[in-house]
Amino acid sequence: MSDAPHLTLDxxxxxxxxxxxxxxxxADQRELSLPVFSLNKGQGPRLxxxxxxxxxxxxxxxxxxxxxxxxxxxxxxxxxxxxxxxNPLAVQAWSRxxxxxxxxxxxxxxxxxxxxxxxxxxxxxxxxxxPMADTIFDLHSxxxxxxxxxxxxxxxxxxxDLMAKTxxxxxxFKLPLTLIWDYxxxxxxxxxxxxxxxxxxxxxxxxxxxxxMDSLAIYEAGVRNALIALGLVDGKGEYPMFRQERSGQTLxxxxxxxxxxxxxGIFEPRCSVLDEVKxxxxxxxxxxxxxxxxxxxxxxxxxxxIVIAIRSGAHVKASEAVALIARRMxxxxx
Amino acid sequence: MSDAPHLTLDxxxxxxxxxxxxxxxxADQRELSLPVFSLNKGQGPRLxxxxxxxxxxxxxxxxxxxxxxxxxxxxxxxxxxxxxxxNPLAVQAWSRxxxxxxxxxxxxxxxxxxxxxxxxxxxxxxxxxxPMADTIFDLHSxxxxxxxxxxxxxxxxxxxDLMAKTxxxxxxFKLPLTLIWDYxxxxxxxxxxxxxxxxxxxxxxxxxxxxxMDSLAIYEAGVRNALIALGLVDGKGEYPMFRQERSGQTLxxxxxxxxxxxxxGIFEPRCSVLDEVKxxxxxxxxxxxxxxxxxxxxxxxxxxxIVIAIRSGAHVKASEAVALIARRMxxxxx
Numbered sequence: 001m002s003d004a005p006h007l008t009l010d011x012x013x014x015x016x017x018x019x020x021x022x023x024x025x026x027a028d029q030r031e032l033s034l035p036v037f038s039l040n041k042g043q044g045p046r047l048x049x050x051x052x053x054x055x056x057x058x059x060x061x062x063x064x065x066x067x068x069x070x071x072x073x074x075x076x077x078x079x080x081x082x083x084x085x086x087n088p089l090a091v092q093a094w095s096r097x098x099x100x101x102x103x104x105x106x107x108x109x110x111x112x113x114x115x116x117x118x119x120x121x122x123x124x125x126x127x128x129x130x131p132m133a134d135t136i137f138d139l140h141s142x143x144x145x146x147x148x149x150x151x152x153x154x155x156x157x158x159x160x161d162l163m164a165k166t167x168x169x170x171x172x173f174k175l176p177l178t179l180i181w182d183y184x185x186x187x188x189x190x191x192x193x194x195x196x197x198x199x200x201x202x203x204x205x206x207x208x209x210x211x212x213m214d215s216l217a218i219y220e221a222g223v224r225n226a227l228i229a230l231g232l233v234d235g236k237g238e239y240p241m242f243r244q245e246r247s248g249q250t251l252x253x254x255x256x257x258x259x260x261x262x263x264x265g266i267f268e269p270r271c272s273v274l275d276e277v278k279x280x281x282x283x284x285x286x287x288x289x290x291x292x293x294x295x296x297x298x299x300x301x302x303x304x305x306i307v308i309a310i311r312s313g314a315h316v317k318a319s320e321a322v323a324l325i326a327r328r329m330x331x332x333x334x
Numbered sequence: 335m336s337d338a339p340h341l342t343l344d345x346x347x348x349x350x351x352x353x354x355x356x357x358x359x360x361a362d363q364r365e366l367s368l369p370v371f372s373l374n375k376g377q378g379p380r381l382x383x384x385x386x387x388x389x390x391x392x393x394x395x396x397x398x399x400x401x402x403x404x405x406x407x408x409x410x411x412x413x414x415x416x417x418x419x420x421n422p423l424a425v426q427a428w429s430r431x432x433x434x435x436x437x438x439x440x441x442x443x444x445x446x447x448x449x450x451x452x453x454x455x456x457x458x459x460x461x462x463x464x465p466m467a468d469t470i471f472d473l474h475s476x477x478x479x480x481x482x483x484x485x486x487x488x489x490x491x492x493x494x495d496l497m498a499k500t501x502x503x504x505x506x507f508k509l510p511l512t513l514i515w516d517y518x519x520x521x522x523x524x525x526x527x528x529x530x531x532x533x534x535x536x537x538x539x540x541x542x543x544x545x546x547m548d549s550l551a552i553y554e555a556g557v558r559n560a561l562i563a564l565g566l567v568d569g570k571g572e573y574p575m576f577r578q579e580r581s582g583q584t585l586x587x588x589x590x591x592x593x594x595x596x597x598x599g600i601f602e603p604r605c606s607v608l609d610e611v612k613x614x615x616x617x618x619x620x621x622x623x624x625x626x627x628x629x630x631x632x633x634x635x636x637x638x639x640i641v642i643a644i645r646s647g648a649h650v651k652a653s654e655a656v657a658l659i660a661r662r663m664x665x666x667x668x
Contacts, residue, residue: 019626035623035624058600058647058649065602065623084621211603213606214606268399268545269547287396287418289399291369314392314428315426
């Protein structure tokens with residue numbers, strides 16, 4: 001039957017199995033077949049790895065495909081399901097949202113079986129794959145107009161036990177930044193749905209701009225570290241090199257930590273991600289480009305903090321975010 | 335009168351003068367006012383610096399605005415005209431082409447007075463500003479889905495004397511790469527028009543992806559080096575640091591030097607820009623994402639060469655370019 005989302009592979013088959021997650025067709029789009037890889041080594045943790053949630057964040061799909069090459073050998077127990085591209089329509093268009101219905105997949109979970117194509121993808125993932133996993137890694141990146149360090153992130157979770165488990169899992173990636181992101185626009189996000197079901201969900205972020213060989217190596221090392229921490233792979237996690245350093249820190253950021261542009265123009269970054277700044281330090285400069293007499297406007301830090309995201313030379317409107325700062329929560333142990 | 339392109343400032347005024355280049359309105363768009371800065375220190379070289387030719391290449395406008403802050407003090411002679419944003423409609427949309435008419439400004443020179451808005455911008459620049467300069471620096475970058483080293487580039491020029499002068503000017507930027515780019519799609523380009531008039535035209539390239547503080551510093555150093563070489567500014571040019579090195583090389587590339595994707599999928603770079611490769615070396619991997627059984631495809635070097643541009647984790651179609659290679663022409667002297 002083609003009117004319910006389903007898998008063309010049996011996840012109970014031992015070893016590596018390849019197939020598709022079928023997302024039923026609708027008035028807007030015919031049936032989609034999303035490649036799925038099942039790596040079943042029996043008892044143990046049950047992990048779902050997804051990429052391509054947003055179509056212009058392609059580190060995730062690449063790292064997911066690289067995993068499929070070495071994980072079958074390395075995995076010692078448990079079950080891993082890999083879905084490299086959640087939203088092929090957005091990936092093919094190099095677009096954050098699905099061009100067909102304009103929806104952001106990461107705002108429509110758990111989706112709707114009778115909805116538009118983006119909602120049907122969310123519905124298929126929520127009903128068919130999510131129940132098969134206790135832990136989820138969703139591999140994002142920060143998009144092309146921001147600079148952001150390699151990071152494992154979570155939103156704050158009301159359940160303190162799940163929060164501690166999630167934060168521990170995020171820190172196990174051993175990326176330069178572990179971030180607790182207090183974010184206001186979380187309705188319909190994949191992680192909120194999974195956490196409401198008591199699952200551990202870590203969102204990897206990375207970026208922005210060019211997806212280079214070096215950044216992919218860091219990203220993949222982070223995922224490997226997390227697989228080791230979960231007990232799925234033997235080995236010892238190590239901090240990958242980022243900007244000549246091997247270290248990590250755990251920070252928290254709140255909605256009020258966004259620095260906004262004072263006017264329309266081109267934003268020039270004057271600091272780098274993970275720079276520590278104190279009150280009055282220059283974060284960037286806004287160049288109004290429409291007038292020959294308007295002077296550049298300095299954008300300065302309002303307090304001691306660490307810059308975690310900075311807009312990369314984009315044209316921005318007034319009040320658009322140009323930087324995100326964070327504060328130290330605690331030093332990452334280990 | 336408003337039906338001819340004109341300046342609202344007098345370029346003969348000594349010192350710094352600010353005003354606008356007026357691009358007449360038409361059926362598609364009302365009159366545009368492009369900020370122009372004139373720095374007149376009398377006799378000497380006449381230089382035009384432009385940025386924002388393509389709307390998603392924003393290093394140029396930022397560096398142009400930074401110049402206006404220090405050049406009035408530093409300039410010892412001659413005339414410099416700075417037009418930070420050639421195409422404000424594209425810049426505001428973060429789009430390579432003008433959204434209104436879909437045209438690439440750098441393919442419509444010398445433009446048309448009775449054309450669409452992109453053609454009218456080209457016409458205004460060609461008729462009002464170009465005659466005022468003997469040397470032109472057009473500040474581009476490589477766009478968001480490619481990695482490319484900081485470079486000063488020129489196309490091959492039939493006039494051998496102008497070619498030598500142009501190459502010398504490009505090398506004076508002292509950027510990591512000076513490139514002679516034999517490119518087939520040059521009709522309507524700004525540099526072709528200027529070179530046909532016997533002018534020295536250097537196109538600065540940089541990219542891609544994030545516009546960071548470090549990359550802006552390299553870009554600005556390159557422009558300053560060129561200003562020193564022109565005799566407009568006192569000082570000594572120095573190679574800026576790029577990837578822990580201070581050096582530069584002059585390479586040439588031809589249309590056949592493009593490596594194309596063997597299939598549709600996501601391209602994973604496996605080398606970095608300026609890497610030397612020999613025949614058979616891995617350049618990147620194409621991951622077909624639409625099928626669970628299609629294996630990744632290696633893309634290898636077809637001969638000894640240097641990688642100068644590499645696609646950064648983009649979704650590509652079959653036969654779309656994923657890398658550009660070049661060969662050494664000579665070692666840059668100096």
